[in-house]
Amino acid sequence: MIGAGIVGAAIARSLGRAGHEVIVLDRGPTAGGTSASGEGNLLVSDKGPGAELELMQRSLKLWRELDGQLRDELPAGFPSLELDHKGGLVVATTDPGAMALREFAALQRTAGVVAQEVGEQQVHELEPDLTRDYTAAVFYPGDAQVQPVVATESLLASARRRGVQVRQGVEVTGPIMTAGRLAGVQTSGGPVHGDAVVLAAGPWSGGLSAGLGAPLPVRPRRGTVLVTTRMPQRIRRKVYDADYVGAVGSGAADLQVSSVVESTAAGTVLIGSSRERKGFDERIEARVVAAMAAKALLLFPFLKDVPVMRAYGGFRPFVPDHLPVIGPDPRLAGLWHATGHEGAGIGLSLATAEILTDLIAGTGNDKNPFRVDRDTLAPYLEEVA
Secondary structure: OEOOOHHHHHHHHHHHHOOOOOEEEEOOOOOOOHHHOOOOEEOOOOOOOOHHHHHHHHHHHHHHHHHHHHHHHOOOOOOOOOOEOOOEEEEEOOHHHHHHHHHHHHHHHOOOOOOEEOOHHHHHHHOOOOOOOOOEEEEEOOOEEOOHHHHHHHHHHHHHOOOOEEEEOOOEEEEEEEOOEEEEEEEOOOOEEOOOEEEOOHHHHHHHHHHHOOOOOOEEEEEEEEEEOOOOOOOOOEEEEOHHHHHHHOOOOOOEEEEEEEEOOOOOEEEEEEEEOEOEOOOOOHHHHHHHHHHHHHHOHHHHHOOEEEEEEEEEEEOOOOOOEEEEOOOOOOEEEEEOOHHHHHHHHHHHHHHHHHHHHOOOOOOOOOOOOOOOOHHHHHHHO
């Protein structure tokens, strides 16, 4: 297993529970990449009908089960997942935005998503400090949040109890090939052999897959989050403007900013979100921070008096057709992928692990919509070949 973020951790635990011997490799610390840079979103509100929404709906059921399982498995005093089924409120601030929001919510309902358009009284029961200057609002009670670093470490702790080894500070440098098949990887700590190599390295999967001989078109898409100082809770749910859905689904490389605002258990407020493809440029830029702050004030004007304590950034694993890549690589026997979730990897991690474990066992769906050789990804595979 290459990658000790939340997707890799979930897969390691799942494979360990299924009786496999697993070694997890990461060149940095566990949960040190994309998983440490997210807000912990478990969202159905930003996904239209289709395979990704179905994957999230399955994942949400698994998250509910996991919360209880880990309480039984891990020692007393182990940090809580902070799993909060608080729901999400999506708000439009223009007439065209309201029309698009209502149409999108109606489409989601056909796929079993609970999407309740709410009037002024209910909106302000849900969020008393929300701006009065909005044109439509839809409440999604299924949306939830988790603390992503704690969740990753909890999954790895559970995996270790089943014999999974986790090796940090180990960099993969190349493939080990046997009779045309990938039989392990060369690393900075020596060779590691295995019947299957699972690549779950998020935005770094593009470079690593190329180094192993089967390149994937996974690219980093940068995001920035602002964190306020602690204060009494005034934002009760995940609240975002209707532009967020369009930003998630866009493939544009230029800067896109939409407002996503929510409180944390620690008493801070997280303000997102931005999306931009600039490679692995780690700089926090004033133009991005200013645009995000301005957007947030449109939803919650009171935030103008709340200091921002810090800003941090991270890289989402972007795939051009906006679907994760999960399953065996038909170009290279022995290589398996679990990447390309972009900003939804935390939420989708558990169902991703379930799918991959079933596929490795030979019991998975032959029509897996996330397979490497799907029609919508094929043109991009040719570009990176």
